[in-house]
Amino acid sequence: MKKQFFVLFICxxxxxxxxxxNKTGNQANKGNGSSDKTLVLAAYGGSYEKKIKEAVIxxxxxxxxxxxxxxxxxxxxxxxxxxxxxAHPQIDVAFLDDGPQAQAKAxxxxxxxxxxxxxxxxxxxxIAKDEDNIGVGFGIISTGLAYNKETFQKNGWEPLKSxxxxxxxxxxxxxxxxxxxxxxxxxxxxxxxxxxGGSEENIVxxxxxxxxxxxxxxxxDKTADVSNYxxxxxxxxxxxxxxxxxxxxxxxxxxxxxxxxxxAIALMSTISxxxxxxNNDLAQKFVNFVLSEEVQKDFAEALxxxxxxxxxxxxxxxxxxxxxxxxxxxxxxxxxxKLVNEKRxxxxxxxNKEIEISH
Numbered sequence: 001m002k003k004q005f006f007v008l009f010i011c012x013x014x015x016x017x018x019x020x021x022n023k024t025g026n027q028a029n030k031g032n033g034s035s036d037k038t039l040v041l042a043a044y045g046g047s048y049e050k051k052i053k054e055a056v057i058x059x060x061x062x063x064x065x066x067x068x069x070x071x072x073x074x075x076x077x078x079x080x081x082x083x084x085x086x087a088h089p090q091i092d093v094a095f096l097d098d099g100p101q102a103q104a105k106a107x108x109x110x111x112x113x114x115x116x117x118x119x120x121x122x123x124x125x126x127i128a129k130d131e132d133n134i135g136v137g138f139g140i141i142s143t144g145l146a147y148n149k150e151t152f153q154k155n156g157w158e159p160l161k162s163x164x165x166x167x168x169x170x171x172x173x174x175x176x177x178x179x180x181x182x183x184x185x186x187x188x189x190x191x192x193x194x195x196x197g198g199s200e201e202n203i204v205x206x207x208x209x210x211x212x213x214x215x216x217x218x219x220x221d222k223t224a225d226v227s228n229y230x231x232x233x234x235x236x237x238x239x240x241x242x243x244x245x246x247x248x249x250x251x252x253x254x255x256x257x258x259x260x261x262x263x264a265i266a267l268m269s270t271i272s273x274x275x276x277x278x279n280n281d282l283a284q285k286f287v288n289f290v291l292s293e294e295v296q297k298d299f300a301e302a303l304x305x306x307x308x309x310x311x312x313x314x315x316x317x318x319x320x321x322x323x324x325x326x327x328x329x330x331x332x333x334x335x336x337x338k339l340v341n342e343k344r345x346x347x348x349x350x351x352n353k354e355i356e357i358s359h
Contacts, residue, residue, distance in 0.1 A: 038067040039282045042078040043095035044269075046225060047247050051302050060289050066282060074224060075100040075183065082109045082274060089274050092283040097183045098268040099344075101135050102337040110134050111275040117284040120291035120309060127329055128268065128308035135272030138290050139243075139305030140323050142264035142332055143187040146245045147237040148230060150254040160237060160258050163188075163195040167212040176235035177213065179220040180351040187265045188239040189347065190335065195262045200336045203347065210355050220356045230255060241267055243304035246321045257321075266323070266332035269305065300324075 039060075043052060049072055057068045073081065075097040082094060082104055096104060104110050113133045115121055121129065121136065128137030145160045152159065157170065166175065178184035192213065193199055193206025218234060227248050229235040242264075245257040271290055273283040289295060296307040300314055306323035307314070314324055323329050340347075 037279055037282060038069050039093065039279050039286060040069045040071065040091050041093045041095070041286075042071045042073060042081060042091045043093075044074070045072040047303055048095075051299070055298055055302070056290065056295055060286060063289075064282065064285060068286075076181065079104055079109075083107065089276050089278065091274050092277040092279045093286050094272050094274055096135075096270050096272065098137070098270055099183050099186060099335070099337050099340065101270040101272060103341050104272065105130070105132075105134050106341065109275055110272045111277065111280065113273060113287060114284050117281070118288040118291065120288050123293075123311050124291065124308050125310055125326065125329060127266065127334070135270050136287065136291065137268040137308050138271045138296075139269040139299050139303070140308060140329065140332075141241050141243040141267050141269070141305060142259065142323060143184055143191075143239060143241050143267050144264040145237065145258045145260055146226075146230075146240040146255055147258070148235075148254060149256045151236045159256065161261055163191045163239075163260050163262055164209065165260075166216065166237065166239070167209065169216070171216040171237060173216070173218060174234075174236045175213075175216045175218060176226050176229040176238055177217050177220050178224065178226070178239055179222040179356060180348050181222045182224040183267060184224055184239055184241065185220070185351075186340065186344070186347075187267070187335070189351070190340070191239075191260070191262060191265060191333075194333070195260075200339050200343075203343070207350065207354065210351070214355045242321065242323075246304040263331075263333045266329070266334050 043049065049070065053070060057070070061068055071091065078094050078096055079100045081091060085091065086109060094104065111134070113121065113136060115133065121133070124136070127140065130136060145163070147160050178188055180186060180189060189203065189206045189210060190200055192209035193203050196205035196209050198205030221229065225244065226235060226238050226240060227244065230248065231253065242257050245255055249255050271287050273280060273287060277283050291309055293309055293311050296309040296312045297314070299305040300307050300312065300322055301318055304322050306329070323332060
């Protein structure tokens, strides 16, 4: 009997000591800042995904002892996910172009930023800030014209100068244009209007101009990435973002970027905390991390995103390829996204019926 009691006592003692050891281990883990939390990002694909996964996520995971999950998708894809998950959000941080971001804000899908956590807000250019602190711009590029320099030289064509140049009959069967389904397509419509006496408020001249341009189009691209069309020789010119053009140029492809005489549109890439996000505190910290001088400079040099943090210092050729500094930012045309989003469904329906339907 005494022997059985002794064995039972030893077992209980070992169980208690094991529990204490686990508790000590857990406390040690917490002391090192580790966590079982997973921050979920919904963000762009392509070069953005590569850079964020290689240079941003590992540093953030190490700093805060968490894991980060990356969900790839266009701005339209991400907006659709946020709408579908509104009652039970599964995404913490959303990367969106400024147009879809304005829609997400209007739909009540995004949360305000906490200025006590997102301390880098005070270091930003005004163009990056939202008046209600719901989301923030993290990189600025311009939407202008891109063309294959080698093809133009072989044919003796002059470089593109105007948005209306896309309507030149010599380009028939040699253009791939952005669909109105993506931001570049909306920008093309707006600038086609502005180049012909119109505006967001008077978009009719834009549709009339696009009808002429569309005669040269092989197709209208919905992905916002026309690089393959350039590489395969299916397009010699298009309306596209400066960062995309310079990224392709960096591979050795003979593509050139032009700011037309009528101007180029500012395209802001934004980052927002999702309303009722599972990990709001971590999401706020991630936004602040992306706005830091280190990450901002990294994005500029690797992705050709103009920095929104005023403290970032750039040197050399990169300063000519990104909107850098207040003076350059002020030259860009700002879109009235509130008005555009009110009209976007109407414009999309009209574009599909009158312009893109035959492509």
